[in-house]
Amino acid sequence: MKKALAILLSLMLLIGLVPAAVADSGTLTTYYSGEVSTLNYLVSSTENDQVVGANIVDTLVEYNTLGEVIPCLAETWESSEDGLTWTFHLRKGVKWYNCFGEEVAELTAADFVAGLKYVLTAKYESAIASNVFTAQIVNAEAYYNGEVTDFDQVGVKAVDDYTLQYNLANPVPYFVSMTTYGSFMPVYGPLAEEQGANLGVDNQSIYYCGAYILETFEPQSERLYVKNQNYWDADNVFIEKIDQLYNAEAATLSPIAALRGEVDYADLDNDILDDWRTNHPELITQARSNLQYSYFYCFDFAPQYEEEYDPANWVIAVNNSNFRHSIMSAMDRLYGMTAEADNPENLLENTITPPAFASVNGKDFTALPAFANIDQYFYNTEKALEYKAKAVKELTAAGATFPVKLVLTYKSNDSDWANEVQLEKAQLESVLGTDYIEVILYAGPADNFLSQTRRAGKYSMQKCNWGADYADPETWTDPFAENIDSETGLHKGNSYNFIDKMLDTDNEETKAFLTAYYAKVAEAKAETNDIEKRYNLFAEAEAMLIENAIVIPFRKSIAGYQVTKIDVYEGEYAPFGICNLKYKFQHLQDEFVTAEQNEQSYQKWLEAKTK
Amino acid sequence: MLKYLIKRFARSLLTLFFILVIVFVLVRQMPIEGYFPNFEKMTQAQIDNGLHQMGLDQPMTVQLAEFFKGLLHGDLGVSRVYNRGKPVWDILKTKIPISIQLGSLSILFSMIVGLPMGIHMAKRKGKLPDHLGTAFIVLIQAVPAAVYYLFIQLYGTELMQIKLRFDPGDWRSWILPVLSLSLGNIAYYAMWIRRYMVDESTKDYIMLARIKGCGEGRIMFRHIFRNAFVPMAQYLPTSFLNTVIGSIYIESLWSIKGMGGLLVDVIHKQDNNMILGIVLLFACVGIIGLMLGDLLMVLFDPRISFARKGGD
Numbered sequence: 001m002k003k004a005l006a007i008l009l010s011l012m013l014l015i016g017l018v019p020a021a022v023a024d025s026g027t028l029t030t031y032y033s034g035e036v037s038t039l040n041y042l043v044s045s046t047e048n049d050q051v052v053g054a055n056i057v058d059t060l061v062e063y064n065t066l067g068e069v070i071p072c073l074a075e076t077w078e079s080s081e082d083g084l085t086w087t088f089h090l091r092k093g094v095k096w097y098n099c100f101g102e103e104v105a106e107l108t109a110a111d112f113v114a115g116l117k118y119v120l121t122a123k124y125e126s127a128i129a130s131n132v133f134t135a136q137i138v139n140a141e142a143y144y145n146g147e148v149t150d151f152d153q154v155g156v157k158a159v160d161d162y163t164l165q166y167n168l169a170n171p172v173p174y175f176v177s178m179t180t181y182g183s184f185m186p187v188y189g190p191l192a193e194e195q196g197a198n199l200g201v202d203n204q205s206i207y208y209c210g211a212y213i214l215e216t217f218e219p220q221s222e223r224l225y226v227k228n229q230n231y232w233d234a235d236n237v238f239i240e241k242i243d244q245l246y247n248a249e250a251a252t253l254s255p256i257a258a259l260r261g262e263v264d265y266a267d268l269d270n271d272i273l274d275d276w277r278t279n280h281p282e283l284i285t286q287a288r289s290n291l292q293y294s295y296f297y298c299f300d301f302a303p304q305y306e307e308e309y310d311p312a313n314w315v316i317a318v319n320n321s322n323f324r325h326s327i328m329s330a331m332d333r334l335y336g337m338t339a340e341a342d343n344p345e346n347l348l349e350n351t352i353t354p355p356a357f358a359s360v361n362g363k364d365f366t367a368l369p370a371f372a373n374i375d376q377y378f379y380n381t382e383k384a385l386e387y388k389a390k391a392v393k394e395l396t397a398a399g400a401t402f403p404v405k406l407v408l409t410y411k412s413n414d415s416d417w418a419n420e421v422q423l424e425k426a427q428l429e430s431v432l433g434t435d436y437i438e439v440i441l442y443a444g445p446a447d448n449f450l451s452q453t454r455r456a457g458k459y460s461m462q463k464c465n466w467g468a469d470y471a472d473p474e475t476w477t478d479p480f481a482e483n484i485d486s487e488t489g490l491h492k493g494n495s496y497n498f499i500d501k502m503l504d505t506d507n508e509e510t511k512a513f514l515t516a517y518y519a520k521v522a523e524a525k526a527e528t529n530d531i532e533k534r535y536n537l538f539a540e541a542e543a544m545l546i547e548n549a550i551v552i553p554f555r556k557s558i559a560g561y562q563v564t565k566i567d568v569y570e571g572e573y574a575p576f577g578i579c580n581l582k583y584k585f586q587h588l589q590d591e592f593v594t595a596e597q598n599e600q601s602y603q604k605w606l607e608a609k610t611k
Numbered sequence: 612m613l614k615y616l617i618k619r620f621a622r623s624l625l626t627l628f629f630i631l632v633i634v635f636v637l638v639r640q641m642p643i644e645g646y647f648p649n650f651e652k653m654t655q656a657q658i659d660n661g662l663h664q665m666g667l668d669q670p671m672t673v674q675l676a677e678f679f680k681g682l683l684h685g686d687l688g689v690s691r692v693y694n695r696g697k698p699v700w701d702i703l704k705t706k707i708p709i710s711i712q713l714g715s716l717s718i719l720f721s722m723i724v725g726l727p728m729g730i731h732m733a734k735r736k737g738k739l740p741d742h743l744g745t746a747f748i749v750l751i752q753a754v755p756a757a758v759y760y761l762f763i764q765l766y767g768t769e770l771m772q773i774k775l776r777f778d779p780g781d782w783r784s785w786i787l788p789v790l791s792l793s794l795g796n797i798a799y800y801a802m803w804i805r806r807y808m809v810d811e812s813t814k815d816y817i818m819l820a821r822i823k824g825c826g827e828g829r830i831m832f833r834h835i836f837r838n839a840f841v842p843m844a845q846y847l848p849t850s851f852l853n854t855v856i857g858s859i860y861i862e863s864l865w866s867i868k869g870m871g872g873l874l875v876d877v878i879h880k881q882d883n884n885m886i887l888g889i890v891l892l893f894a895c896v897g898i899i900g901l902m903l904g905d906l907l908m909v910l911f912d913p914r915i916s917f918a919r920k921g922g923d
Binding site: 031037038040043044045046123125127128129133141144145200218219220221246247249256257260262447448450451452469495 | 641642643644648650651652654656657660661664692694695696697765774775862868879880
């Protein structure tokens, strides 16, 4: 129905029934359909909620538009030689304000300690407490789990009002990047004590030290942000007001409201994009590429689906390197991607870590020597047939039957994904033949999709994704980490491909690979002094997953199309944390950004970033 | 009658109890992943802690007992996802009046237009007004409501020079949502009152009234309309209360802060307390609607009585 309505709207646009108008300047007006659950930035993990936190409270550091760390609430910082102590020197004179803009108190180091204490207090159920565990702050996890009851034993300390110190159990080279998460944000201690679980229930039960004050918060109606005139960096806040108006059908109505001059921003879904290209091509701009997520295909090594799909036969097949390579080489990733993007070449990834995510000594992580010959493992039909011939021989000897049933899973309410798997099925079966594989498309439920498919092991092959948690390539190894049952000592299986379960079997080939892979990851993690060496080791580990066709890299996040009065290339840029959700640094234009302007800004940004 | 009402009320309470128990048990069968947006990156201790805070680690009977204990004290609990930390009743109480206002206006408008339209169609059966009315009814029932809702919103706001979003402070803003919400009911009332009136007008007592020389107006309103209205009367309270519950699509399209779509929303979010609070409200509305319908039938039709009939 939504698709039909979108097309209907497009037809209306086509016959030009909607006049354009000019919006008020100084106020960025948008529609939104997803309401925030809470204003409490210390507990929420959803982007919807974090947008609020990012704009009303600052972090210790932030990122500039090129993705470089810049001072924010901390003016300077340093780590001890052993990398176990991080000290942040706070900016003086930063104040807390209430929602009426009245000054409450000065922000001090104690507010960061109060924030961390709140996050680690189990009864407040912070969904982002795990970020603190990842940062390896001394006794953080033990305090959360109740094993340590005295918060003074947790590795955070206000040395004085303007000096904050974190003590880590192990060196964490990427620690600074982790402080851009909500779990490291400050909170005015007395308020947190007073409000307890009610902190952030409304705009009066939270204090503000960021670029904006949330003057109005009426769920399912309006969120009005007003510039904090006393903000320490007010000169870099250019949008005076941000008025977000609720509309459950925002995706459908925003484009038309934009043309009427009622809103200053609208996403353009694929359904209406063609009509916009015909009627308003000059207004279509593209969002900035988002490095937060990477998409890749995983093979399930411990399938749990129904017997009719013959999971036992799949297990034999997937443990064969030539079989996996035959699928990987037969897969034309660009062809499948055309179902959801019109510029697949720009999205394609040959690594799990997205390009431009991390670099060392001026060299991008994905250009490190380990990845030098990685291209040879991708789409090549001749090689695919060679692998097939070898796999048939080996698998027949191992007792497998053909065609091997391959359950390819997708989300039932995602039409683009449904189209993508259709293309992939047709393509894989045409290259490899239906005598070799039978691709079975399996539609997972719209709600709780992952728990019913990937995490339940109900797939043979599935497109998965992972989001970076910190500025280090280690973050991209997390999905494939060993998951061991503490009671039995056996592997429960990571929820991405369950490959670690093979360590408890007699499958020597896969076991040998896993032993080498986990050893490489451990070696990389242990290297905390020589960053170049560390990155090279992580690159080697990642290359092992690809060279052995355990994981098939696919694409980065799709940068959607939009009509907007904001130049997206002015905003903060970071593939983790909440900084990229800030409106700071961005200007509001009187007219919509044109496609030409958008392209110019992109080129300018790219040029600056390359320098 | 009082005895009947007491018995009916007691049965309703029992029904309500079973509805709540069934829904309570069902929502607890949902995957635990749905309770945690950050499930992928949470530790087992975090997940266990979350389940403990929600009481989901308790046996079902204990959870049920806690729920009914709270309910008896008027405590529906707090929302966990929809508006984290806010009491369920505080959320619902701001939404119900808006839906009541919108629903009342819509029902009133539907009756003012739909009933005379049906009567007129019945009086002019087979003539132009009847054909026009039938065409309207067919159109409304055949075209998906979402399509004409959208047309009314886009062209109506254009014509009236008002914004796409509903503004409760601007009386003009009420017109189009009320009209949209009413169209289906107008068609429904017109169709059924016409049908009942046409059926009644062929009955013997009407012929007798005509033979006796009663005027057409008197026959139409004192006899035909009154009898034709009886089956409608039973439906009216439920229709009113259903409209009050809210229209999912109208309220979504116009950003009206009512009840429309709320239940679906909180089910998606697995906000258990909100689900149970709304189910309780809707079940009460349904039960009260049925009871009021029965009462209205008695008021309109003297042949119907709650008193037990004695045998000879």
